[in-house]
Amino acid sequence: MTLSLIFDLDGTLIDSLPDIHAAMNRVLVARGSAPLSRAQVQGFVGKGAPNLVARCVEAGGDAPDGPVYAEVLAAFLREYEDATGLTTLYPGVVAALEALSRAGYALGLCTNKPLAPTMAILRHLDLARFFPVVIGGDSLPQKKPDPAPLFETQRRMGRADMIFIGDSEVDAATAQAAGVPFLLYTEGYRKGPVDTLPHSASFADFKDLPGLIAQITAPAAP
Structure with a gap:
């Protein structure tokens, strides 16, 4: 895949x-x-x-x-840099990442958070195991919504195609600039209504994400 x-x-x-x-x-x-x-x-x-x-x-x-x-x-x-004590996972995140990994998808992370606190929180919440490629906000001169960090994440992952999953106007603009499908998590930090953000699909519960991705990537019927 x-x-x-x-x-x-x-x-x-x-x-x-x-x-x-x-x-x-x-x-x-x-x-x-x-x-x-x-x-x-x-x-x-x-x-x-x-x-x-x-x-x-x-x-x-x-x-x-x-x-x-x-x-x-x-x-x-x-x-x-090491502020982790108040940060929590959204419900269903680990189960969804495990299911996607089992399905053969490559998982990567592209965030505007500086790399040091990013790695600290990934280790603290035991998420680092899912993401062999991580691009932080200080990994490149550019930050999202410039598509360069997203393209660099894809390049390091060595995969031909990608889907970006995020929660905000910045993420939607990044995906749009990169010309890739965007899945919007609606329970995060967006500032406006869902319908004002360009997206391929949206979800409010991580248990729905594996099925949503399978649906989006399914071959079209002849």
């Missing part, structure tokens, strides 16, 4: 927002800034740590590209 299934991480396989929110507020409070709400931080998630920090700094009234930004980014990356 030549098909690669490439997954996003945050908001797709894991709910990492509690750790992201807590780490960011530890940094902000330590420097005398007001903490941000969970909803505020969630609204900034998706385009990588530099964008997240820039938006959080801006929300606090500071320039998103000034000295405060550099200070907060460095502190956040230190805090977040």
Whole structure:
């Protein structure tokens, strides 16, 4: 089988927002800034740590590209590198990944989360065994929605075709830019209605994912 299934991480396989929110507020409070709400931080998630920090700094009234930004980014990356205690798997993820692996699909991961915390959480939740190829937000100069990280994941996997599975506007735009099918997990961090995101199919429960992929990849009837 030549098909690669490439997954996003945050908001797709894991709910990492509690750790992201807590780490960011530890940094902000330590420097005398007001903490941000969970909803505020969630609204900034998706385009990588530099964008997240820039938006959080801006929300606090500071320039998103000034000295405060550099200070907060460095502190956040230190805090977040091994922040795993509040992050949880979405229901059914492990069973779905096991079923897809048994079916012969190659699994890869393409996320805007920096690589170090990505690997830390994969080890913590015992997901690393599923993903021999992982591209993080700092693995390349480009980040999603630029399709380059997705294409690099595919290249390293050595498979001819791919499907991308994600949860957000950024993921949908990445798949669209790459010209590949996109499966939307509807219970993650998207900001708008499902019908505003281009996607091939959507699912709310991971138990439905193996069947959905089998359906999409089934040969057309003659």
